Amino acid sequence: MARAAKHRRQLIETAMRLFREQGYASTGLQxxxxxxxxxxxxxxxxxxxxKEELGRAAIELAGDKILEMLRGVEKRHPADPxxxxxxxxxxxxxxxxxxxxxxxxxxxxxxxxTVPASPEMTETGxxxxxxxxxxxxxxxxxxxxxxxxxRTRGEQVLASMEGxxxxxxxxxxxRPILDVAKTIWS
Amino acid sequence: MARAAKHRRQLIETAMRLFREQGYASTGLQxxxxxxxxxxxxxxxxxxxxKEELGRAAIELAGDKILEMLRGVEKRHPADPxxxxxxxxxxxxxxxxxxxxxxxxxxxxxxxxTVPASPEMTETGxxxxxxxxxxxxxxxxxxxxxxxxxRTRGEQVLASMEGxxxxxxxxxxxRPILDVAKTIWS
Numbered sequence: 001m002a003r004a005a006k007h008r009r010q011l012i013e014t015a016m017r018l019f020r021e022q023g024y025a026s027t028g029l030q031x032x033x034x035x036x037x038x039x040x041x042x043x044x045x046x047x048x049x050x051k052e053e054l055g056r057a058a059i060e061l062a063g064d065k066i067l068e069m070l071r072g073v074e075k076r077h078p079a080d081p082x083x084x085x086x087x088x089x090x091x092x093x094x095x096x097x098x099x100x101x102x103x104x105x106x107x108x109x110x111x112x113x114t115v116p117a118s119p120e121m122t123e124t125g126x127x128x129x130x131x132x133x134x135x136x137x138x139x140x141x142x143x144x145x146x147x148x149x150x151r152t153r154g155e156q157v158l159a160s161m162e163g164x165x166x167x168x169x170x171x172x173x174x175r176p177i178l179d180v181a182k183t184i185w186s
Numbered sequence: 187m188a189r190a191a192k193h194r195r196q197l198i199e200t201a202m203r204l205f206r207e208q209g210y211a212s213t214g215l216q217x218x219x220x221x222x223x224x225x226x227x228x229x230x231x232x233x234x235x236x237k238e239e240l241g242r243a244a245i246e247l248a249g250d251k252i253l254e255m256l257r258g259v260e261k262r263h264p265a266d267p268x269x270x271x272x273x274x275x276x277x278x279x280x281x282x283x284x285x286x287x288x289x290x291x292x293x294x295x296x297x298x299x300t301v302p303a304s305p306e307m308t309e310t311g312x313x314x315x316x317x318x319x320x321x322x323x324x325x326x327x328x329x330x331x332x333x334x335x336x337r338t339r340g341e342q343v344l345a346s347m348e349g350x351x352x353x354x355x356x357x358x359x360x361r362p363i364l365d366v367a368k369t370i371w372s
Contacts, residue, residue, distance in 0.1 A: 021303075022211075022299065022303065023209065023210070023211050023298065023299035024209070024211075024212075025209050025210075025211035025212030025297060025299075026210075026211030026212075029220055051187060079266075100302070101301075101302045102302070102303070104298065108352055109295070109298040109299060111352065111355070111356055112209065112290065112294060112295040112298060112355065113208065113209035113211075113212060113295060113299070114279070114353060115284070115287075115355050116287045116319070116355060116356075116358050117207075117208065117288070117291075122356065123360070125356040126356055126357065129356055129357075130355065150271050152365050152369065155353060155362055155365060156346065156350075156365060156366055156369065158338065158349065158353065159346055159349030159350040159352075159362055159366055160342065160345050160346045160349055160366075161349065162348070162349030162352050162353070163344065163345030163347065163348030163349035164342075164344055164345040164349070166297065166298060166345075166348050166349075167215055167315065167341060167344065167345055167348070169297070169298065169301050169302060170301055170302075170308065170311040170312055170315055171296055171312065171315075172302050172308070176341055176345055179338050179341060179342060180342055180345055183338065
């Protein structure tokens with residue numbers, strides 16, 4: 001990777017981690033810069049729009065990471081919604097436990113802090129969520145559920161998982177995630 | 187209400203509203219004081235522990251409000267989980283729409299920003315969530331579900347609702363809430 005692209009990536013990766021663990025508003029640009037290891041000038045060079053521009057890039061990167069994970073689970077269980085949701089939950093629970101219950105959904109906190117007040121964040125959030133729902137819904141369609149109903153179910157699986165990730169942080173336990181993943185529609 | 191108690195209440199009410207709409211970190215004590223209408227000295231008089239003490243009081247008040255609503259729904263549908271969840275969802279959807287999709291769960295954003303890093307917020311959050319789950323679970327028990335299973339279901343209903351409230355803000359639509367409330371376990 002060219003050095004320039006590397007610095008940009010370091011900034012976004014660091015922002016994503018900090019927004020996920022401590023929230024968007026409480027994370028200052030100076031902390032992101034310091035922890036990223038990127039040179040001082042790079043922040044405003046790559047993100048002339050400032051924090052919101054970096055915030056959108058962080059949501060997009062987080063969106064891609066979750067999307068990649070969901071597609072991996074779909075590959076293993078392309079037409080079995082119950083198995084799909086179970087593996088999805090196990091993966092999220094594993095990440096959550098690994099981080100000492102700091103890292104839940106990488107976009108939820110930032111979105112709750114900024115939407116719908118910020119149209120830009122709302123637009124980015126919608127795009128990310130749509131892409132996730134599309135994969136989950138596809139598994140239901142492959143299992144014979146009609147497209148419209150499959151979409152509703154895809155949103156419901158995502159909603160349950162998002163809520164379970166919140167409860168898991170409060171409880172300091174993976175149980176809410178595993179419970180949701182184990183018994184939903186089973 | 188004595189004037190003193192009134193000022194304390196105004197501070198907590200204002201904090202709760204602002205934390206709900208814009209998050210905990212981005213809400214400054216000065217904004218809370220200004221919008222509350224309480225006199226300048228009252229903030230440190232009632233909350234010598236500063237923002238975190240006010241944050242806990244706001245979570246507790248929000249917890250009580252949701253608890254009161256849930257108990258009201260339980261009174262109407264004491265042994266019918268499907269009707270209970272439907273009315274619960276309709277109520278949350280109504281609040282959400284009324285606020286222009288600003289006001290979701292009154293504690294979710296603050297908790298995602300602060301737990302488990304803050305043991306005090308985590309403790310308060312757990313107490314609030316426990317009280318909500320207790321009411322929801324009671325409806326399942328009254329419908330004949332065994333206590334242990336009813337508790338798991340209570341947590342699942344709450345998780346689904348919390349996630350749906352997040353999606354509703356991103357989508358600027360009550361549909362995710364109503365979908366979850368309509369089809370869960372039906």
